[in-house]
Amino acid sequence: MTSPSPVDDDRGCLRMVLAVPLVLLTLVAACFCRAALTIRPSGPWDDDAYAGIVLACVLAVGAAGAVVGVWLLPSVRRVMGWWWTGPAVVSGVIAAIRYVAAG
Template sequence: MAVPLVLLYTVAAGCCYYAMTIRPSGTWDKNAYAATSLLCFLTIAASTLALLLTVAPASVRRAMGRWWLVPPLVLIAVATVRWMLGS
């Protein structure tokens, strides 16, 4: 179960990184704002999927520690803040 979660975390972290590094050239740069919004949405979607995979099956919850919940929650928080401030 760790392999799909790490892959989802990597995708979400990559999207979050690019969402944080995109800087619009000005208020007229609608493409940069749209890309930031899309990347934030993809970060939240991938992190939510990883979160659901972590908490869904009871057998996985017993085998995995609670620290597996931290990365998607942090990524969701960062992407949400960026989405709110970037729009």
């Protein structure tokens, strides 16, 4: 009888530990994306609203980029599939589109 590899034994725990920053950064990206989509300027003179939209978009794209950056680490890629980055990337793309549309 052979025993399982030590790497296989730790993958479940390692996956849970590595999921924490990915999930938190994904939630940050989603929250800022939602903020960018819900801020409505009163008119073309409402510079504060436009600044808020731009800031929310930049932070959403930055958080999505951080998710991809964390996932690109070899130790993370080994135990977590590419689909972990999907929701954050979608939020980042939506925020980028909102940024272009607001400008």
